Amino acid sequence: MSHATLLLSYLAKDQPELTTTKTLFYLLSVLEPARAAIRQMLLNKTGVDIGESLHYATQKANEDGGVPDIQAQDIEGATRLLIEAKFYAGLTDSQPVAYLDSLPPGGILLFVVPRDRQISLWKQALERVAAAGMHAEKKDDAGLSRLALVEGKLLGLTNWRNLNTRLRNAALASGDTEMLHVVNQLAALCEQQEDESYVPLTGQELTSACWKKLVPLAKLTGFLASMLFEAHGLASKPTKGGSDGTVGYYIDVKGYECFIHVKAHPCGYPFLVLRYSTLAMPYRMLASTSSWVVIRCT
Numbered sequence: 494m495s496h497a498t499l500l501l502s503y504l505a506k507d508q509p510e511l512t513t514t515k516t517l518f519y520l521l522s523v524l525e526p527a528r529a530a531i532r533q534m535l536l537n538k539t540g541v542d543i544g545e546s547l548h549y550a551t552q553k554a555n556e557d558g559g560v561p562d563i564q565a566q567d568i569e570g571a572t573r574l575l576i577e578a579k580f581y582a583g584l585t586d587s588q589p590v591a592y593l594d595s596l597p598p599g600g601i602l603l604f605v606v607p608r609d610r611q612i613s614l615w616k617q618a619l620e621r622v623a624a625a626g627m628h629a630e631k632k633d634d635a636g637l638s639r640l641a642l643v644e645g646k647l648l649g650l651t652n653w654r655n656l657n658t659r660l661r662n663a664a665l666a667s668g669d670t671e672m673l674h675v676v677n678q679l680a681a682l683c684e685q686q687e688d689e690s691y692v693p694l695t696g697q698e699l700t701s702a703c704w705k706k707l708v709p710l711a712k713l714t715g716f717l718a719s720m721l722f723e724a725h726g727l728a729s730k731p732t733k734g735g736s737d738g739t740v741g742y743y744i745d746v747k748g749y750e751c752f753i754h755v756k757a758h759p760c761g762y763p764f765l766v767l768r769y770s771t772l773a774m775p776y777r778m779l780a781s782t783s784s785w786v787v788i789r790c791t
Contacts, residue, residue, distance in 0.1 A: 509686050514562045514578045516679045517605075518551040520660065521563065524672045530663035535574070539632075539640065539647050543573040555595050575602045579614070580686045584649030589648055590625045598645040608652045615639045615650050622648070653683040661772045673770045712767055714753045718742035 520527035528547070536542050547565040554560050555572075561574040575592055592602050606614050615638075622629045622643055629648065630638040639650040657680040663674035741754025 498564055509682065510562075510580055510582060513679065513682060513686075514551060516675065516682070517576070517578060518549060518563050518681070520672065520675060521565070522549040524669065524675075526663045526667040526669050527660055527676075530659050531574075534659055535601060535603075535649075539601060539649065541601060541647060543601065547573060557587060557591040558593070559585065559591050561592060564689070568573060571597050571600075573600055575600070577602070577604045579604060579606045579610070581607075581610070584614070584617060584621070590621055590627065591693070593622070593627070593643055593646050593648060596646045599647075601647045601649060604650045605656055606650065606652055607683075608654060609687070610648060611638050611652060616661060618648065618650070653680075657683060662676075697765075714741050718744050718753055 494656050515568075522530060528545075528549075532543055543565065544566050544567055548567075549563060549565050552560055553561050553564060555564075561575045562578045563574075564572050565574040566572050572595060575596065577588065589602055590603075593600075596602060604618070609632070619629055621643065623642075627644050632641040632642055638652055638655070641648045655677060660676045661673065661680065664670075664676055703771065741752055744753065
């Protein structure tokens with residue numbers, strides 16, 4: 494890692510999402526190859542051309558009180574694109590419904606998140622859309638991680654690695670060394686945030702900061718399942734699987750089929766969850782009536 498990259502990571506340690514947002518905004522507002530790369534990605538994956546002559550702004554409040562990370566407006570003042578840059582912050586009250594409402598037909602709301610948050614954040618976004626009485630038609634992502642048509646607007650989600658790879662390729666193709674330098678710093682910062690070690694939870698952490706704990710904690714489920722398997726044959730060899738939009742491990746514990754995973758409570762703090770049923774009535778057939786053992790992680 495270069496000294497410049499180390500400096501960016503150091504400056505971002507207290508507010509990584511803000512630093513990342515400002516870096517991405519710089520790329521899009523100043524460097525044409527970066528704007529072209531984003532435009533082409535969205536055109537290829539959504540079929541919507543956001544146009545060339547766009548004005549980019551960051552942290553600018555809109556009429557509903559929301560403050561999108563990055564927004565791009567055409568010459569007539571219509572917002573064509575909203576970008577939300579996230580690591581472990583939760584959705585705000587305005588996301589995604591109010592942001593979608595602020596877009597004209599054909600407008601795009603794009604979330605950029607860590608790979609490990611794609612499933613959980615997308616699930617929550619669609620739940621909020623449905624709760625608002627809006628219809629979401631899921632589309633073939635065709636390269637974006639997730640894509641849905643919502644009331645004539647597009648809701649999309651991709652991960653940082655995918656975005657940074659496209660920006661790096663654009664820099665290399667254009668021969669723009671300044672852009673390549675900035676993108677490399679951005680990519681290093683994103684990797685650092687995604688790989689950051691687990692931070693112990695406290696009882697006071699009932700805010701969106703707990704998202705920073707959720708992904709590392711989820712990785713501990715594999716360790717727990719393996720420990721049960723290795724402890725005198727207490728459990729069968731764990732098998733990775735999914736249920737209710739989560740990822741965890743199935744194990745057989747003395748005649749009970751169990752599913753160990755981490756689930757986020759609406760108030761913000763995560764739970765370690767063990768769901769079980771008898772093997773006579775397998776867990777996968779009994780998901781709605783199986784018993785629960787829940788450990789609040791504080």
